[in-house]
Amino acid sequence: MITKRIIPCLDVKDGRVVKGVNFLGLADVSSPVKLAEFYSRNGADELVFYDITASSDGRRLFTEILTEVASKIFIPLTVGGGINTLEDFDRVLKCGADKVSVNSGAIKNPSLIGEAAKKYGDQCVVLSADIKRVDGKFTLFAKGGRENTGIDAIEWIKRGAENGAGEIVVNSIDTDGVKNGFDLPMLEAVCSVVKVPVIASGGAGNIDHFKTLFHTLPAVDAGLAASIFHFGEVGIKDLKDELYKDGINVRR
Amino acid sequence: MIAIIDYGVGNLFSLSSSFKSIGADTVVTGDPEVIRKAEKLILPGVGAFRDAAEKLRATGLDKVILEETAKGKPLLGICLGMQMLFEKSYEYGEYEGLGLIPGSVVPMKRVVPDDLKVPHIGWNGLIFPKNKEKSKIFKYLNEGDHMYFVHSYYATDCKDFVSSETEYGAILTASAEKGNVYGVQFHPEKSGEKGLSILKAFCEI
Numbered sequence: 120m121i122t123k124r125i126i127p128c129l130d131v132k133d134g135r136v137v138k139g140v141n142f143l144g145l146a147d148v149s150s151p152v153k154l155a156e157f158y159s160r161n162g163a164d165e166l167v168f169y170d171i172t173a174s175s176d177g178r179r180l181f182t183e184i185l186t187e188v189a190s191k192i193f194i195p196l197t198v199g200g201g202i203n204t205l206e207d208f209d210r211v212l213k214c215g216a217d218k219v220s221v222n223s224g225a226i227k228n229p230s231l232i233g234e235a236a237k238k239y240g241d242q243c244v245v246l247s248a249d250i251k252r253v254d255g256k257f258t259l260f261a262k263g264g265r266e267n268t269g270i271d272a273i274e275w276i277k278r279g280a281e282n283g284a285g286e287i288v289v290n291s292i293d294t295d296g297v298k299n300g301f302d303l304p305m306l307e308a309v310c311s312v313v314k315v316p317v318i319a320s321g322g323a324g325n326i327d328h329f330k331t332l333f334h335t336l337p338a339v340d341a342g343l344a345a346s347i348f349h350f351g352e353v354g355i356k357d358l359k360d361e362l363y364k365d366g367i368n369v370r371r
Numbered sequence: 372m373i374a375i376i377d378y379g380v381g382n383l384f385s386l387s388s389s390f391k392s393i394g395a396d397t398v399v400t401g402d403p404e405v406i407r408k409a410e411k412l413i414l415p416g417v418g419a420f421r422d423a424a425e426k427l428r429a430t431g432l433d434k435v436i437l438e439e440t441a442k443g444k445p446l447l448g449i450c451l452g453m454q455m456l457f458e459k460s461y462e463y464g465e466y467e468g469l470g471l472i473p474g475s476v477v478p479m480k481r482v483v484p485d486d487l488k489v490p491h492i493g494w495n496g497l498i499f500p501k502n503k504e505k506s507k508i509f510k511y512l513n514e515g516d517h518m519y520f521v522h523s524y525y526a527t528d529c530k531d532f533v534s535s536e537t538e539y540g541a542i543l544t545a546s547a548e549k550g551n552v553y554g555v556q557f558h559p560e561k562s563g564e565k566g567l568s569i570l571k572a573f574c575e576i
Contacts, residue, residue, distance in 0.1 A: 120538055121493040122517060159563065164494055190388040195519060195561050215384045217561065240418070242490055242521050285492070314488055340493070370494045370517040 122370045123333050124164040124341035127348040132171045134180040151184050159192045162355045170200030182214050189215020208235050220245040223261045236283025246284035251292035264292045277312040291321040298324025301332045316340035326361045333367045374409035377401040378430050380416050380423045389560035395574045403435045416451030420460040423451055445551045447573050453554030462524050471552045474529025482541035490523040497535040506534040511568035518557035
């Protein structure tokens, strides 16, 4: 059977990984290429790169770096950040990305998902959604979680999958950074409306949180995290060994 | 020199980078003369079968591949490139493949239970057939090693030629071979070190 995936996420700004990284033995801890190589060697099943630069210079630098990463890392790469048009899909796919993640770009132009899926295939289109409870309702946020769209997040994701998104990243703003575990009720609500793979993001603080995630919600396919991996609080190899011992199917 | 056959389907950047990383000398080419001179051939492919088969025929490269493999030149088909090695595909109709390996390509929905997602995307373990010598291209692998899959169709009616399978609610063909013609459904160029070891073993045939 297919394995549960563990995915480190790298936010890249002006050619450097932000959020700080703290690995022993890594000379250049904020080099996206070095960090990607480290994760790839240490059992990451996939890498996600988010371009958080706003300038065109930064964007050009990002695509250069992506090309270098893709020429050295031989696991699937997903790229997000600043994806607003089919040209943006084209730009990052040509650099060696395997999947493209859309977020605010799809909110601005909902037909982007369908058009990209037709052109590049469902498996290439990842819908990433930042979700927060507002008056007890799961609500979609845009612009990196800063702007309340007022859209029902579960309905939005359901429609996105129907339009051709091949995978959904659920990023809970409520649990993000809290390190108290993934947002299980939110993930359950998403899993109940889509059949495509669901990736949990936001809230992982330790190995037990991943165990709880995969045991409680077998429909979730992958766990994504950034800082706990970057700061070495959780090693991917250790995490996978523990998951394996706990009866969860992982690639080791 | 290994020729990665470029017939206008898909991005060959990862594939050529992966060969480069193991020190293999490759060229991405659609030139029949270069393909004829190469020692080994790679047939990549992503997308729909019909589109890819038509492009291969339109460029005349189908004939070049048939002639070169008939001489004993090793060929490795990857993903859709593997599916093209079979006689027929039933993806949105019925289309002829290269016919280098007996068998046909059919929708996985026929055998995969409804509660499982199609396409089959992700890392899945290889099962080697019993009472059969391990394929030369898997010489560095152990049973259970995980490979990265992305597909909705699979090869069937090719039992004698199956070199590995994988389990996804049903047993699916993961690779097949006949003589000097090899095919893998998964992406060795996206399957980490283990995946690269398959390319290395192919280079060493």
